[in-house]
Every structure is written in structure tokens, then in C-alpha cells.
Amino acid sequence: MPFKLTILGCSSAIPTINRNPTAQLMNVNERFFLIDCGEGTQVQLRKYQLSFQRINHIFISHLHGDHYFGLIGLISSMHLLGRNKELHIYAHKELKEIVDLQLKASNTELNYPLFFHSLPEVDETIILEDDNIRISNLILDHSIKCSGFLFEEKRSSRRIIKSNVEKYNVPFDKMNSLKDGADWINPQGEIISNDILTTENSLPHKYAFCSDTRYHESLIEKIKGVDLLYHETTFMKDLEDRAMKTGHSTTYQAAAIAKKGKVKKLLIGHYSQRYKNLEDLLQETKDIFSNTSLSFAGLVIDFKEI
């Protein structure tokens, strides 16, 4: 099943002409999960042709504006565009009051049910779970209450063995059930075991989103072995004191977490607007952890390719 991340914005507090504030979209089996929603996110979704109405769940890490000022605009546009299905928002509880007040001021009664879920006070609590995905919170160490999110695929589809499927003349419309583990009963009533027709796929994918946070080693165990770790690098290593003071991390610190957590790949972002050349941040991070990429709007990471 698809397990893909699209970056919609990667700036820190102040948006610039070229860098939108934080927002990311996870596509899990064609269901869309939005992570953070900085100002301008709805336009970014349009730009990358990601339909608003396929988003049913939005996760807001914390209530600094660069992570949620675009939410009320998205909620409003969903309404104006005729949405009628439920929308669920997972955030710190103060957000409900903010959204309610704005809807009241514009005399808006939404066409669709909007549910708020307070983020748990206890770390590593499951926030949302179904057959395909489990999403938990990761309490971070920022200047205000802040939560990362861990997305864990619960099972991956089995992989078709093409030669055997052809040999046993399995019709094309049975492929999905084979991927789900079903046996095949041919027109003669013979049972062809799933083991013959498919093979086990890779391990279920895991994505950890960690923004904004100071360096804190207790995170390491929680993100251990994920395929992809997004960890903020607001600053370069020379500004470690400033990072500590403002509740952020440096390139070296993000890389240390990735290395100690033995993650497959590190994605950095939430760059301070002072940095014009992001390659410097990338290079510094790679000094410690080589499999690192810069996030930028429009970047798509397919977990199958990590």
C-alpha cells in the first residue's frame, strides 16, 4: 500500500517568499493525514494537486503560529467547497477555542462535523489506529507544549510472484486479495496456497515527525529504527546556545539523534530564515549522519524507496 510523505512547507517561524511554514502530508493507503498547517498550507495543497477533501485527520504539533495559522483557512475552504464528511483535529486543547471563536465571528456553521481530540499528556499514547496504521504522540522538549508524531504501518501487503500467478492463471482482479494473504481457488475447485503465489514484503514502514524540539536523548528509544526521521534543524551547530534557549536543535544534534536511533534516513527542516544557502545545513548534518536530505516544498518521499 502507498506510504508516502509530501513536504508542503519547511520554514521556521517567519514565512518567506520561497519557504512556507511547516506542513506535511502523509498518504497511507490513499488516505491523507495532514501534519501541521502553517499559513498558506491550503494553497500549497492546491499547488501539489492534493485534494483538501481527502484529508480527514489533521495533527497539530503545537500552537506556535508557524504550525497552525493556516488551519482556520483550510477548515473554512473545506466548508465553502461543500465538504460534508467528518474532519478530526488532534491538537492541544486551546486550539478548539481559537477555531470556535473564529467560526462564531464569521457566523459560520460548518456543513461538516468537526471533531477535536486533545493530544494526550502521556507520551507514546496511541492517538489513532485502524487496520493499516497506528499513530502515537511523542512528547518533545520545546518552549511550549509540543508533540511529535509516530506513524507506524501495521502490515504491508504481500508481494506477487509473477511467474506463479501466470502459471496458475490467476485473474487480474484477484491480485488485491492475494496481496492481502488470500489463497486462490481455481475453477476446478483446487486451492492454490497464498504462499505459492506471493512472498513476504518488506517490514511495515515507520515515520517519526519531530518538530520543534531541543536535543533530548529520551527521544532516541522512541524513534529507534524508523525508516524516516524528520527532525528539525532550526540552527547550524555554532548556534547551539541559541537552539537551547529557544527550544530548538542544531544540525549536529538532529544528526546525533538519527545516528543513535539507527534510523534509515534523516530529513531536516524548520530552517531559520537567516539561512539562505541550505546546502550548508545539509553538509553539516551529513558530517555526522550521511543519509540525510533537506526538506523542501514539493519533495515526495516514497517509503518503498528508502
Next chain:
Amino acid sequence: MPFKLTILGCSSAIPTINRNPTAQLMNVNERFFLIDCGEGTQVQLRKYQLSFQRINHIFISHLHGDHYFGLIGLISSMHLLGRNKELHIYAHKELKEIVDLQLKASNTELNYPLFFHSLPEVDETIILEDDNIRISNLILDHSIKCSGFLFEEKRSSRRIIKSNVEKYNVPFDKMNSLKDGADWINPQGEIISNDILTTENSLPHKYAFCSDTRYHESLIEKIKGVDLLYHETTFMKDLEDRAMKTGHSTTYQAAAIAKKGKVKKLLIGHYSQRYKNLEDLLQETKDIFSNTSLSFAGLVIDFKEI
């Protein structure tokens, strides 16, 4: 003195990739006044190189999101960029609570004084006035409380008569005081009357901003003879019923107000996202009032050239 309007956004409720929601900047004698502040306005200001920190007064017409969802982001960025001088916001009173709640949620104590001024309940009340400018409210007929704004230059500088200034050897550094009406006393103690050195300039400029509103004829007297009328045209003329129902106007209705109000020029905007080709709206409006322009982001109108 400069009296210039810059359009930052001209879309109606739903922002699109190419059209930002409503925001306009008036430059009156190098002081910046922001009118409305839809989502993304701070990035638009950057794009057109208009410094945030020169804005001391912000006017919000009403509390539909496409007119103010960008305000909290702008307030936050002004803070993060080290502003310390006062900012004044003129809006319906509910906005104060919305902004206060968002600042509280992010645990932000602004570096600068932020003052809210409730828009008057009585029509055509002066909101702000100094030696150069008088700004009043224009109560509009929308689906929620909504106010237009009338910007009136109080006096225009006198125009220098170059040949006479040269004849009397007036030094260059006295030009501004001549423009302000002062006489010139030469080194011999002779008084050269201002009438000899300058001539009267054009009449003081007037700008009326009217968005969002139904067609209502009581507006005509209030905007009579302005140099520029911005009047919304959310819809084309075939959607007059929809305009009435939603509290908006059509091309024909905006043009009728401009014609009956004998304004010099009409600027239309707040286009429904259904219209891809704005030339159709322009042509329809021009059928009734020929001196009409489309608003678009980046458009600058210098009132001297109207």
C-alpha cells in the same frame, strides 16, 4: 505627497494558486495603511518589497476569513522581527479576543504595543485623522457586519513654479516649505510671497474601499466624486440573485454605483474562484462604466495619474 494604492490580493473567499485573498496597502505620504489582511498577506508584502514595519495602522473590513486570516501571522512576524513601535488595528470588536487568544496559546508577549479600535456603529465616522489624511468608515450591506473605508487626503502640496524659483534664487532646501505654503525671505530680507513661487495643485485625492457589499444606493452619496472607487464584483451579472443572497455585488451593480457616484475610476475585485478569465468581468463592467480596471496582485495605482 505620495498617495498610492498597491493591491496585494483580490480573490474572494477561497484563495487559489494565482489569487491571494483581499489585502491592499495605501501609501499616504510614505506612511503605510493596510486594508484587510487575508491569508498570505505577509508574504505578499515581502514579494512587493513593502516593509512590514512601516505599517502602523491596519483596517479590517469584516471578520470573514478571506479578509483577516493573515493578520495573526503578520502580528507575529512583526514581533519576531523586533518591532517595538505601536500597531493600531481598526476592526469589529470580536477580533481582539481572537488575537489575544492566539497570542496566549503561543505564550507570546508582544515586544510592541498593540491597540485595538472598535469600528464605529455610526456610518461615516472619522476613525483616524491627522494633518494629511482623514479615514472614515462606510457601513456596507453584507451578510455580517462589514465596513468600507474612505481615505481623504486633507491637502495636497502646492506645485513649484520652476522659472520663478530660479528667478528669485530660492535654495533647493526650501522647496518643501514652499510646497507647504510658506513665503520666502531672501538674504536681503525681502519677502517673496508664496503665490509668486507656487501654484495650487490638484484637489486632494480620495479613495473609497467597498468590499464586501450588496448593491445599495445609499452608498452613492458617500463615495460621490472620489478619484478611485474599489467596489467588489464577486459575480457576473447573470448571478445577481446569488449576489443578493450571499451579500455581494455583480459587475453591473458595481458599475452602476461608480456611474451614479460620478467617480473618476472604478477598480473591481473579490472575484469568485469560478471565474478563470477575468477579462469577461472587466468587459461587462465597462459596458456601464468605461474607466474600470481589474485589480490584481502587484497593481500599483498612483492617484496623481488617475
